[in-house]
Amino acid sequence: MQKNKWPARQWLAAVALGTLAASAQAMEDESIYSYTKVEADIGKLRGRPGSVQSLGVDGWVGGDIHRLWYQFDGERSGGRTSASEVQLLYGRYIAPFWDAQIGLRHDERPDRRDYLTLGVRGLAPYAFDLDLKLFIRDDGKLFARTRIENDFLVTNRFIVRPYANVEWSASNQDATVRRGPYQADFGVQVRYEVNRRVAPYLGLSRSFYPRAQAGGEQPATLLRAGLRVIF
Numbered sequence: 001m002q003k004n005k006w007p008a009r010q011w012l013a014a015v016a017l018g019t020l021a022a023s024a025q026a027m028e029d030e031s032i033y034s035y036t037k038v039e040a041d042i043g044k045l046r047g048r049p050g051s052v053q054s055l056g057v058d059g060w061v062g063g064d065i066h067r068l069w070y071q072f073d074g075e076r077s078g079g080r081t082s083a084s085e086v087q088l089l090y091g092r093y094i095a096p097f098w099d100a101q102i103g104l105r106h107d108e109r110p111d112r113r114d115y116l117t118l119g120v121r122g123l124a125p126y127a128f129d130l131d132l133k134l135f136i137r138d139d140g141k142l143f144a145r146t147r148i149e150n151d152f153l154v155t156n157r158f159i160v161r162p163y164a165n166v167e168w169s170a171s172n173q174d175a176t177v178r179r180g181p182y183q184a185d186f187g188v189q190v191r192y193e194v195n196r197r198v199a200p201y202l203g204l205s206r207s208f209y210p211r212a213q214a215g216g217e218q219p220a221t222l223l224r225a226g227l228r229v230i231f
Contacts, residue, residue: 034061034231041203041226045077052077052222059231060091067091069101069121084108087117098122105135114138126150142170159199161189178211191228199228 036059043052057072069089075082089103099122105115119133128150135143149163167183176182187205194200203224209217 035059036231039228041224043222043224046221050078065093081109144168157193175213176216184208197230
């Protein structure tokens with residue numbers, strides 16, 4: 001007699017539902033707050049035709065101990081959606097300015113994939129915002145992401161934000177995604193805050209693919225202009 005086994009995606013869906021239920025239950029006795037940052041921009045890749053449009057959403061709702069975190073990143077180029085990722089995470093306070101997180105990541109583009117997500121997020125010394133994530137894909141493959149950024153005030157309204165984002169893989173996938181750090185993005189955003197909630201910005205970034213083989217992605221420079229809104 002064979003045992004019934006749930007497909008990986010059903011397990012991931014169960015984790016997502018559990019995340020929502022745990023967040024709702026945990027926040028019942030807390031004062032509820034929320035924060036949402038939206039960044040929308042249009043950019044130009046150096047040496048390539050056409051434009052690139054990006055939309056990023058990053059936020060949370062909850063109290064001082066328990067929070068529901070959500071993130072969305074999408075990109076369009078050549079009139080088509082080239083990347084689309086959403087994360088839904090339960091976060092719990094573990095130390096001053098630090099949350100541990102667990103939940104689900106879903107990619108719609110470039111390939112439809114689901115991931116169990118584990119991570120920590122908070123403020124490192126000198127107010128560096130650090131976001132560390134481990135992703136377990138629905139086929140069992142392991143990935144990770146390291147993102148660090150900081151805001152430096154030139155004036156009370158003129159702010160420079162350098163950042164670095166590194167993608168990791170535990171195994172070789174294709175010509176571009178190789179074992180180890182397979183993509184690194186370094187950039188800087190310069191914004192002017194009309195007020196604390198609205199700020200136009202300019203950004204310059206450089207993407208590297210340190211372990212890509214022949215036929216993989218090539219380094220690229222992106223210049224972008226956009227608008228940041230906080231709710």
